[in-house]
Amino acid sequence: MAETASRPTLEAVAARAGVSRATVSRVVNGGDGVREPLVERVRRAVEELGYVPNQAARSLVTKRHDAVAVVIAEPETRVFADPFFGLQLRGISKELTAHDNQLVLLLTEGRDDHARVARYLAGGHVDGALVFSLHLDDPLPGLIRGAGVPTVFGGRPGWSDGTGGVVYVDSDNRGGSRNAVRHLAGLGRRRIAHITGALDQTSAADRLDGYRDVMGDADPRLVEQGDFTPAGGERAMRELLDRCPDLDAVFAANDLTASGALRVLRERGRRVPEDVAVIGFDDMLPVAEHTDPPLTTIRQDIEEMGRLMARLLLDGPDPRRHGESTAAGAPTGVVLPTTLVRRATA
Amino acid sequence: MAETASRPTLEAVAARAGVSRATVSRVVNGGDGVREPLVERVRRAVEELGYVPNQAARSLVTKRHDAVAVVIAEPETRVFADPFFGLQLRGISKELTAHDNQLVLLLTEGRDDHARVARYLAGGHVDGALVFSLHLDDPLPGLIRGAGVPTVFGGRPGWSDGTGGVVYVDSDNRGGSRNAVRHLAGLGRRRIAHITGALDQTSAADRLDGYRDVMGDADPRLVEQGDFTPAGGERAMRELLDRCPDLDAVFAANDLTASGALRVLRERGRRVPEDVAVIGFDDMLPVAEHTDPPLTTIRQDIEEMGRLMARLLLDGPDPRRHGESTAAGAPTGVVLPTTLVRRATA
DNA sequence: GTGAAAGCGCTAACAG
DNA sequence: CTGTTAGCGCTTTCAC
Numbered sequence: 001m002a003e004t005a006s007r008p009t010l011e012a013v014a015a016r017a018g019v020s021r022a023t024v025s026r027v028v029n030g031g032d033g034v035r036e037p038l039v040e041r042v043r044r045a046v047e048e049l050g051y052v053p054n055q056a057a058r059s060l061v062t063k064r065h066d067a068v069a070v071v072i073a074e075p076e077t078r079v080f081a082d083p084f085f086g087l088q089l090r091g092i093s094k095e096l097t098a099h100d101n102q103l104v105l106l107l108t109e110g111r112d113d114h115a116r117v118a119r120y121l122a123g124g125h126v127d128g129a130l131v132f133s134l135h136l137d138d139p140l141p142g143l144i145r146g147a148g149v150p151t152v153f154g155g156r157p158g159w160s161d162g163t164g165g166v167v168y169v170d171s172d173n174r175g176g177s178r179n180a181v182r183h184l185a186g187l188g189r190r191r192i193a194h195i196t197g198a199l200d201q202t203s204a205a206d207r208l209d210g211y212r213d214v215m216g217d218a219d220p221r222l223v224e225q226g227d228f229t230p231a232g233g234e235r236a237m238r239e240l241l242d243r244c245p246d247l248d249a250v251f252a253a254n255d256l257t258a259s260g261a262l263r264v265l266r267e268r269g270r271r272v273p274e275d276v277a278v279i280g281f282d283d284m285l286p287v288a289e290h291t292d293p294p295l296t297t298i299r300q301d302i303e304e305m306g307r308l309m310a311r312l313l314l315d316g317p318d319p320r321r322h323g324e325s326t327a328a329g330a331p332t333g334v335v336l337p338t339t340l341v342r343r344a345t346a
Numbered sequence: 347m348a349e350t351a352s353r354p355t356l357e358a359v360a361a362r363a364g365v366s367r368a369t370v371s372r373v374v375n376g377g378d379g380v381r382e383p384l385v386e387r388v389r390r391a392v393e394e395l396g397y398v399p400n401q402a403a404r405s406l407v408t409k410r411h412d413a414v415a416v417v418i419a420e421p422e423t424r425v426f427a428d429p430f431f432g433l434q435l436r437g438i439s440k441e442l443t444a445h446d447n448q449l450v451l452l453l454t455e456g457r458d459d460h461a462r463v464a465r466y467l468a469g470g471h472v473d474g475a476l477v478f479s480l481h482l483d484d485p486l487p488g489l490i491r492g493a494g495v496p497t498v499f500g501g502r503p504g505w506s507d508g509t510g511g512v513v514y515v516d517s518d519n520r521g522g523s524r525n526a527v528r529h530l531a532g533l534g535r536r537r538i539a540h541i542t543g544a545l546d547q548t549s550a551a552d553r554l555d556g557y558r559d560v561m562g563d564a565d566p567r568l569v570e571q572g573d574f575t576p577a578g579g580e581r582a583m584r585e586l587l588d589r590c591p592d593l594d595a596v597f598a599a600n601d602l603t604a605s606g607a608l609r610v611l612r613e614r615g616r617r618v619p620e621d622v623a624v625i626g627f628d629d630m631l632p633v634a635e636h637t638d639p640p641l642t643t644i645r646q647d648i649e650e651m652g653r654l655m656a657r658l659l660l661d662g663p664d665p666r667r668h669g670e671s672t673a674a675g676a677p678t679g680v681v682l683p684t685t686l687v688r689r690a691t692a
Numbered sequence: 693g694t695g696a697a698a699g700c701g702c703t704a705a706c707a708g
Numbered sequence: 709c710t711g712t713t714a715g716c717g718c719t720t721t722c723a724c
Contacts, residue, residue, distance in 0.1 A: 006409075089451070123353075123401070125448075286602075
């Protein structure tokens with residue numbers, strides 16, 4: 001690849017404006033403490049020369065990079081199969097942009113990549129990291145914490161090993177789940193089944209907990225494991241129907257799962273919502289609006305989660321020594337509310 | 347946000363290994379021209395100290411960044427609604443990683459962002475750019491070419507203004523399209539309709555051209571405009587059915603569109619494929635495998651497109667003065683083949 | 693083959 | 709308020 005063409009330096013601008021490099025630097029960085037006429041002259045010189053600061057030189061002295069890494073683990077599975085991460089990225093990007101930070105995307109596919117990511121983060125190339133760690137046993141979070149970079153996690157990490165101080169943003173999975181099941185119960189449904197997500201992710205576990213909160217010690221055969229995919233939803237729905245033909249409602253761990261369940265329900269001749277009411281989770285528009293019939297679901301504001309993660313990283317609580325307890329001693333998780341969106345299935 | 351903790355420098359490693367900074371530098375950068383025992387000593391020192399080169403310092407002198415920007419315009423519309431960009435990103439990421447390059451993600455949402463991106467690219471922060479420009483009238487490509495950064499476009503740009511030398515990677519949309527229509531014709535279908543994509547994108551235009559290549563001057567009422575979304579597919583399908591109740595096949599511009607069309611077909615009581623054969627484009631697995639019935643479609647290897655874009659940027663033809671004609675004078679577009687994947691709808 | 697020295701372009705004390 | 713002066717950590721001639 002080609003080298004970047006040589007661009008004008010501070011020196012050049014200074015010469016043109018007839019001032020010192022330091023003055024130009026001051027103006028470029030906000031212009032405080034420089035008298036108006038000079039500011040003006042420098043601005044013009046910058047303009048005329050098309051000067052853009054050299055970030056490398058700046059970083060070298062400031063030790064800041066104005067860049068944040070976004071680490072997404074295991075794209076092979078879900079990533080981009082549903083729009084989840086895309087939306088999250090959008091939120092992150094907006095917030096970072098507003099703070100003049102760049103987004104360095106790190107996608108990982110396995111153990112080798114973990115080492116690579118850890119090395120990169122430890123290398124101090126970025127000011128912080130936003131990490132999506134999907135699985136309970138993922139070694140990545142540990143590596144990352146070891147790297148000593150301020151980090152915010154997307155979704156509650158599974159390894160709450162008591163260290164506290166882990167910063168994360170999550171939806172109120174448990175509460176939303178309760179809401180869903182209560183809604184179903186309010187509709188008069190009594191045999192409410194649940195298709196879980198991949199239970200090695202806290203979001204799935206939390207949603208299952210929410211279901212149990214409301215259902216108490218209901219028939220355990222009403223719960224079947226899914227994996228957040230339509231195919232998993234189909235499989236689980238078939239299983240459930242065979243096992244409990246009398247079920248009259250299904251709460252699916254996400255919209256994709258619900259779409260699979262819906263397909264099986266139709267195939268088996270159950271009317272939705274007359275015979276079986278269905279409710280999903282996520283409110284993934286392209287999915288939820290186009291199932292047949294349109295899906296009632298629990299909405300989480302995914303883009304906002306992304307934005308919040310970035311904000312937390314940039315202004316966050318005690319970012320100096322992330323990983324320790326804060327002064328308050330509290331683990332700093334932020335949980336966003338969910339809302340029920342009613343369409344046609346429940 | 348916190349500053350990056352201070353890490354060991356070249357100097358420290360040199361001291362520890364009992365050599366000069368220059369020697370350490372040589373070893374770190376491949377170790378050519380350094381005698382084996384010394385290499386060994388330095389390696390150990392690096393290891394023990396956990397030394398990682400400071401990229402900013404290196405860039406400052408080499409003027410290279412080992413970083414590539416990926417610019418995705420207008421996320422609001424399609425991006426991440428279908429897995430297209432995600433897959434592409436994955437391919438890009440893999441290739442960049444293999445070349446030790448970082449991926450800087452630039453998402454844009456409007457005119458303001460354009461200026462921002464142009465400034466960033468012109469600022470020489472990255473060694474090159476991978477750009478997805480969706481719309482014919484997008485000003486972004488122009489701005490980017492003006493920034494003087496080596497660039498590879500994803501999808502054939504619409505503004506082939508005769509300058510030549512534009513490097514891009516695209517699927518054989520037109521050929522794939524012909525293939526689809528011929529397949530339908532081979533099945534004995536005669537009234538083959540086409541639901542287009544958003545026609546301000548070259549991929550949609552090319553697919554329409556392919557359809558016409560085969561259909562010649564067929565009934566123009568068999569073509570209805572869509573927009574690459576399921577909703578657009580539904581709308582267009584309804585229209586088509588009203589206008590030409592005798593149609594016996596539909597070629598949709600992408601799988602999402604086909605899924606919408608399928609829904610309407612079912613709703614109107616047409617059996618697929620008996621009454622109406624349907625074929626899509628993309629082979630977006632989560633969509634194509636789970637339509638009802640599973641969708642026959644034209645596959646394009648999206649991840650490979652991404653990988654190829656990155657490869658082209660990194661080793662590309664005459665990258666020094668991108669934008670000019672190459673020695674051969676040819677515009678350097680790379681077009682990837684497509685294949686027909688037969689499932690149940692055609 | 694190895695070391696010494698000179699910057700890369702910028703910011704941050706510190707003087708003036 | 710503005711200019712002068714040191715480096716930031718690294719690569720790269722250029723001698724030895």
